[in-house]
Each structure stands twice: as structure tokens, then as C-alpha cells.
Amino acid sequence: MEPVEVDAGRVRLRRWRVEDADAVLTALRDPVLQLWNGVPATTRDDAVDFVRRRADWSAGDHASWAVADAGTGVLLGSVSLHSVDRQQANAQVGYWTVPAARGRGVAPCAVDAACRWAFAGLSIERVELCHAVDNPASGRVAAKAGFTLEGRLRASYRYGDGRKHDELIWGRLAADPPPGLSS
Numbered sequence: 001m002e003p004v005e006v007d008a009g010r011v012r013l014r015r016w017r018v019e020d021a022d023a024v025l026t027a028l029r030d031p032v033l034q035l036w037n038g039v040p041a042t043t044r045d046d047a048v049d050f051v052r053r054r055a056d057w058s059a060g061d062h063a064s065w066a067v068a069d070a071g072t073g074v075l076l077g078s079v080s081l082h083s084v085d086r087q088q089a090n091a092q093v094g095y096w097t098v099p100a101a102r103g104r105g106v107a108p109c110a111v112d113a114a115c116r117w118a119f120a121g122l123s124i125e126r127v128e129l130c131h132a133v134d135n136p137a138s139g140r141v142a143a144k145a146g147f148t149l150e151g152r153l154r155a156s157y158r159y160g161d162g163r164k165h166d167e168l169i170w171g172r173l174a175a176d177p178p179p180g181l182s183s
């Protein structure tokens, strides 16, 4: 796959650039992000590696974007469709926002835009989203981005605290009604 950019009203999903590394390093040092995204990046080289891997879509199994403010271009977060399986027409979505951008609906907007692009551009039929039961803010993102809660996975994923947490699994189908997000 070749990287594409997606306009989503007040946010823009754009390709990651090496120049994002300093902002990424700051973001990845946020303890809440380290806990729930489990990204063990602590050095600038880790951050450069993070953006390089996400800017390279050639493997065909992920589509990853920097989430930027559409007006200022400031980096607000990250959204990624991963485990893309074209045969099954399934994908999973992961995301985070920088602490200063939280509570403004950035992640739901970015996740919704990524889903719409996957449905239209990749003919994906189902996007899955999992988050720890102990991370209800992420569940709010799922609900606001048009996902339906489907169940609870017991001790299913080891998070940044080294513990296996129960997770909630949500799904959004291409045929589901899109969420009514304000842009």
C-alpha cells in the first residue's frame, strides 16, 4: 500500500515524518500512554524508529497516520489500522492522543476517519477495537466512533504495567450507521 492522507474536518490524518520524532518522544513519555499503549520508546532513536515504521506501508498489513490539527498542523496524536487482512476484510485499530489534546474528541474523529477510509479504500468490512476494562476513556472513543460493544476478553493482553488485563472488544462494520460526530 502507498500512504494516503485523509481530511477529517478539524483533524487531518497525514503521513508520519522523521521531523515528528521530537513530538513523538515527548508523547511516548506520557505515563498514561505508556500504560495503555505499551510503547516502550524512551530515546530519540526509538521515536525515529516509531515514525519510520509507521510511514512505511509497504508490508500491506497496516495503515498508520499522524493525527494533526487541520488548521495549525500541530501533532495531536496517532491512529493506526493494523492486522489488516484483505482476504478476511478485517482490521484492528489503535490510537492515542497527546495529553494537551485530550478531551476534545480528537481520537473519535480520527478513528472514525480511519474506519471510513478502510471501508471505502480497502474494502474492509469489519474493524475491531480492544481496550483494557480499566481504561474507560478508550471505551468512550469506541462508542463515539460508532463501534458496538461485543464482549469481554479475560486476561487477554499484557499492558505497560506488565499485567494481563481483561479487555473489552468492540466492532464496527462497514454496514453500520456512521456516528454523528461534529467536525
Ligand SMILES: CC(C)(COP(=O)(O)OP(=O)(O)OC[C@H]1O[C@@H](n2cnc3c(N)ncnc32)[C@H](O)[C@@H]1OP(=O)(O)O)[C@@H](O)C(=O)NCCC(=O)NCCS
Residues within 6 Å of the ligand: 032, 033, 036, 037, 095, 096, 097, 098, 101, 102, 103, 104, 105, 106, 107, 108, 130, 131, 132, 135, 136, 137, 138, 140, 141, 144
Ligand atoms: C483514550 C484517549 C485516546 C482519548 O482520546 P481523546 O482525544 O481525549 O478522546 P475524547 O476527547 O473523546 O475523550 C474520551 C474520554 O476521555 C476522558 N477525558 C476527557 N478529558 C480528558 C483529559 N483531559 N485527559 C484525559 N482523559 C480525558 C473522558 O472520559 C472522555 O469521555 P467523554 O467525552 O464521554 O467525557 C486518550 O485519552 C489517550 O491517548 N489516552 C492514553 C493512551 C490510550 O488510552 N490509548 C488507547 C489504548 S486502547
